[in-house]
Amino acid sequence: MDKNKTILDACCGGKMFYFDKNDPRILFQDIREVETTLCDGRKFEIKPDVVGDFRSMQFADGSFSLVIFDPPHLLRNVGRSKFADIYESLNPKAKPTGWQHIKYGAWGQTDWQETLRLGFAECFRVLKDGGFLIFKWNETDIPVSKILALTDQKPILGHRVGKLNKTHWILFIKENN
Ligand SMILES: C[S@@+](CC[C@H](N)C(=O)[O-])C[C@H]1O[C@@H](n2cnc3c(N)ncnc32)[C@H](O)[C@@H]1O
Numbered sequence: 001m002d003k004n005k006t007i008l009d010a011c012c013g014g015k016m017f018y019f020d021k022n023d024p025r026i027l028f029q030d031i032r033e034v035e036t037t038l039c040d041g042r043k044f045e046i047k048p049d050v051v052g053d054f055r056s057m058q059f060a061d062g063s064f065s066l067v068i069f070d071p072p073h074l075l076r077n078v079g080r081s082k083f084a085d086i087y088e089s090l091n092p093k094a095k096p097t098g099w100q101h102i103k104y105g106a107w108g109q110t111d112w113q114e115t116l117r118l119g120f121a122e123c124f125r126v127l128k129d130g131g132f133l134i135f136k137w138n139e140t141d142i143p144v145s146k147i148l149a150l151t152d153q154k155p156i157l158g159h160r161v162g163k164l165n166k167t168h169w170i171l172f173i174k175e176n177n
Contacts, residue, residue, distance in 0.1 A: 001063065002027070009068040010054040010123055014046055014103055017070075027064075029054070038099050055118040062128045069123050070136040071116060072105030112142070113150060120151035129176040138167045 005027040012028040015021040030048040038044050052058055054071070107115070123133055133153075137144050148155065148170075158170040 001059065006064060007066045007068065008059070008064040008123075008126060009070075010057070010119065011069065011071050011105075012046070012048055013070070013105070014044055016103075026068075029057070032105075034102070036102065038102065040099075044103060054122055055115060057122045057126055059126045061125055062131075063126045065128055065131045067123045067127050067131070067133045068136075069119065069133060071119055072107060073138045073141065074100060074104065075107050075112070075141040113146075116147060117150040120153070124151070124153055124172075124174055127174040129174055131174050133172040133174070135170045135172065136167065137170070138162070140164075140166055144168045144170075 004024060007023075007026040009015075009026055009028050012030050015028065018026075027050065028048045029050045029052045030046050031051065031053050032046050033048065033051060034044065034046040036044055050058070054069070127133060135155075137147055144158075151172075153172050153174070156171045156173055158168050161167050161169065
């Protein structure tokens with residue numbers, strides 16, 4: 001693995017929140033590769049460095065100083081996107097939908113608790129002791145309290161943003177134990 005990449009984004013999607021989508025310090029992972037045009041005509045792509053699953057990552061223990069974890073947060077089933085097949089290969093009950101699902105993914109009827117529990121465990125496994133995890137969650141469909149219950153690690157701080165204050169940015173440190 002490239003030693004200069006000290007930061008992992010475990011599910012980078014379209015890298016919408018980055019200043020530099022090709023930041024050489026970051027290893028970008030996602031389970032999908034996507035190149036498409038959204039309904040408003042804008043191009044949208046997911047081009048990770050590594051196509052991988054945050055439930056079972058290929059990286060050694062303690063590989064990164066910082067992990068960014070912004071998993072899908074929607075449960076809705078309002079149609080079917082052309083990426084349905086990818087999700088159904090993850091879980092046959094999942095039914096992804098329109099542009100939000102294309103950009104951000106959605107759980108449909110998947111066992112999202114188990115998926116996120118494994119995701120947190122893997123993010124903390126690949127973090128160095130004393131490393132940080134930045135977690136982002138929008139609680140439109142699932143309250144953040146239910147999500148924080150899926151990891152034993154104790155968050156340090158959190159900040160709500162967005163028009164409805166539903167998006168949480170939460171910071172964890174991996175305890176040295
Ligand atoms: C909310 S989006 C990430 C948005 C991103 N932070 C941005 O700035 O645009 C969540 C991403 O998680 C990815 N994903 C879903 N399940 C995954 C899994 N098991 N492993 C890795 N990525 C996954 C989806 O493909 C989707 O791109």
